[in-house]
Amino acid sequence: MARGVAVIGVGNTTYTSAKRENRERSELGRACVKSALDFIGRGLTLSDLDAIYFASVDAFEGIQRPERSIDCFGQSFGTPVYSVNTGGTAGGSAFKDAFHAVAAGLYDIVLVYGSSTTGATVEAQQILNSASPPLIEKPCGAGAIHMAAYYLTRYQSEHEITAEDFALVAAKNHKHAVNNPYAHMRKGYTTEEILTSPVVCSPIHLYELCPVSSGSACLVIASEDRARELCDTPVWIKAFGSITNSFLVGYRDFSGLPMLKMLAERIYKMAGIKNPLEEIDYAEVFNPFAGFEYLEYEALGFCGQGEAPRLTREGVTDQGGKLPVNLSGSTLCTNSGISASLTRHSETCLQLMGKIEGGRQVKNARVGLAHSWGGNMCQFHTLAILSR
Amino acid sequence: MSSMDNTIRKEWSFDFDYSVSLGETYTKFMEKLREKRLIGNKCGDRTFFPPLPFCSRTFELPSEWLESDGEGTIEAFTINYQKANSVAYTASRVLPEVPYIIGVIKIDNSEQCLLHFLSGPELKNPEEWPEKIQAGMRVRPVWSEERSGTILDIKYFEPVK
Numbered sequence: 001m002a003r004g005v006a007v008i009g010v011g012n013t014t015y016t017s018a019k020r021e022n023r024e025r026s027e028l029g030r031a032c033v034k035s036a037l038d039f040i041g042r043g044l045t046l047s048d049l050d051a052i053y054f055a056s057v058d059a060f061e062g063i064q065r066p067e068r069s070i071d072c073f074g075q076s077f078g079t080p081v082y083s084v085n086t087g088g089t090a091g092g093s094a095f096k097d098a099f100h101a102v103a104a105g106l107y108d109i110v111l112v113y114g115s116s117t118t119g120a121t122v123e124a125q126q127i128l129n130s131a132s133p134p135l136i137e138k139p140c141g142a143g144a145i146h147m148a149a150y151y152l153t154r155y156q157s158e159h160e161i162t163a164e165d166f167a168l169v170a171a172k173n174h175k176h177a178v179n180n181p182y183a184h185m186r187k188g189y190t191t192e193e194i195l196t197s198p199v200v201c202s203p204i205h206l207y208e209l210c211p212v213s214s215g216s217a218c219l220v221i222a223s224e225d226r227a228r229e230l231c232d233t234p235v236w237i238k239a240f241g242s243i244t245n246s247f248l249v250g251y252r253d254f255s256g257l258p259m260l261k262m263l264a265e266r267i268y269k270m271a272g273i274k275n276p277l278e279e280i281d282y283a284e285v286f287n288p289f290a291g292f293e294y295l296e297y298e299a300l301g302f303c304g305q306g307e308a309p310r311l312t313r314e315g316v317t318d319q320g321g322k323l324p325v326n327l328s329g330s331t332l333c334t335n336s337g338i339s340a341s342l343t344r345h346s347e348t349c350l351q352l353m354g355k356i357e358g359g360r361q362v363k364n365a366r367v368g369l370a371h372s373w374g375g376n377m378c379q380f381h382t383l384a385i386l387s388r
Numbered sequence: 389m390s391s392m393d394n395t396i397r398k399e400w401s402f403d404f405d406y407s408v409s410l411g412e413t414y415t416k417f418m419e420k421l422r423e424k425r426l427i428g429n430k431c432g433d434r435t436f437f438p439p440l441p442f443c444s445r446t447f448e449l450p451s452e453w454l455e456s457d458g459e460g461t462i463e464a465f466t467i468n469y470q471k472a473n474s475v476a477y478t479a480s481r482v483l484p485e486v487p488y489i490i491g492v493i494k495i496d497n498s499e500q501c502l503l504h505f506l507s508g509p510e511l512k513n514p515e516e517w518p519e520k521i522q523a524g525m526r527v528r529p530v531w532s533e534e535r536s537g538t539i540l541d542i543k544y545f546e547p548v549k
Contacts, residue, residue, distance in 0.1 A: 022392060022393065022394070022395040024395075062402070123473070123475045125472075125476035126476050126477075129476060129477050135410060135414055135539070136414070136438055136502070137503050139482070139538060139539050139540055140490060140503050140504050140505060140540070141483050141505070142503045143472070143476075145466075146466050146468065149465075149466030150463075150464035150465070150466060151464070153465055153466060153523070157464075157522065157523040158523075198469065198470070199469050200469060201466045201467065201468050201469065201470070202467040202469070202518070203466075204466075246444070249492075249501075249503065250438075250492065250500050250501035250502055250503055251501075252501075254463060254464045254492060
């Protein structure tokens with residue numbers, strides 16, 4: 001029987017644009033890990049960490065095996081370091097692997113680090129485009145945004161979704177990012193401003209598209225005994241899983257996110273959740289393209305097919321609604337590559353711990369959901385159910 | 389945030405070059421493109437255009453080659469309004485002038501799709517695109533004059549009247 005595992009600490013740095021970043025990578029790493037240790041307090045130090053799970057994508061960072069390059073990841077205490085790379089999903093994947101290791105009894109206290117991946121890039125798209133299938137898809141100009149756009153135009157044609165519908169969910173994220181001290185884009189764009197921003201690739205407007213950010217995040221997880229000893233508000237990991245889709249995008253069905261739906265069914269079964277809208281109190285989903293939040297609501301069973309815009313219009317997924325989603329502004333407002341897939345989990349943990357800043361705290365949140373995707377456009381998903 | 393506002397920046401780049409074999413399936417597919425022929429294959433009871441080296445469900449190798457006239461249906465699409473710069477997309481010189489359309493095309497009887505440009509005389513006027521381009525639209529390939537055994541030997545797909 002696996003042991004109970006909980007998140008006991010969250011570390012963050014502030015976020016800025018990659019071009020304005022004035023911190024060196026090890027300064028960022030040190031600040032982020034230190035903030036997690038301070039968050040936990042009780043004398044916990046670097047030497048107490050039994051293992052490090054480091055999430056990044058090498059090419060973005062401009063250095064091969066970037067987990068070696070910051071001297072607070074095991075170098076001084078002989079701590080094992082594991083590098084996890086599932087593209088943009090890696091924050092979720094590293095957290096999941098760390099959870100499994102602690103649950104299995106391998107380690108008691110583990111740090112999961114979501115690196116500031118895109119911070120080093122001069123042009124992040126250069127690296128992103130190198131993830132497209134090179135033989136028959138990349139030559140026809142298919143980059144990340146085009147693949148995203150296919151899912152969204154298909155969603156529009158199947159369910160009569162309007163440009164206003166997409167702008168509405170983007171505006172919800174922008175509104176809350178203003179009050180998130182760890183968000184990068186804090187402009188609070190309104191539906192009107194979003195609709196009048198240029199269309200980059202139809203149907204995606206500029207303000208429905210994530211920025212290239214810099215900043216990192218980390219989590220500290222612990223076995224049940226250590227968690228109770230070190231934390232008054234541990235967040236328990238109830239269920240965690242991942243799923244894999246094809247490399248060729250042409251092999252996919254652009255109608256919704258069937259792999260995420262399959263993963264959600266598995267995870268809800270593990271966590272004993274029958275009605276996600278009723279039983280989950282807070283969710284963070286991965287939305288570098290704002291419209292994906294709708295596809296995710298539907299795959300996660302928050303509503304039926306084509307009904308996601310209604311949930312947003314009626315405020316069900318806004319603060320004060322039945323299931324608030326992305327009160328951080330999510331990936332749409334802050335995307336420093338891999339750390340953005342870990343901040344879905346760290347934000348959810350902070351909500352469940354009751355430690356969210358900026359007036360965004362959801363009252364009595366007990367059960368949370370955190371999701372990430374990446375690879376090339378939803379090639380991988382991870383999904384976690386967390387609880388107080 | 390660093391207490392220094394003006395830290396020094398250091399830039400570098402990697403110039404990595406790669407060369408891979410296309411293997412048997414894609415070599416044959418690309419060779420036929422040069423002859424203006426679109427081939428696919430059959431794995432179990434499913435057929436694929438373009439062909440696949442193996443079926444990821446049955447794990448079996450393909451049992452036979454198939455050929456298609458390339459007609460198919462638009463499954464999804466996007467109109468690209470912003471020009472890709474040459475740093476972001478090293479092959480940007482082969483991209484059409486903006487705006488242009490990239491479609492997801494399901495060749496008839498194929499279980500998978502092909503990503504390619506949509507264009508042609510019918511689609512001269514970008515103003516009309518949002519109305520004209522719809523999922524379910526029928527299209528066919530238009531071949532490039534000069535072909536070199538790449539997916540761009542198909543110049544674009546055009547609407548079938």
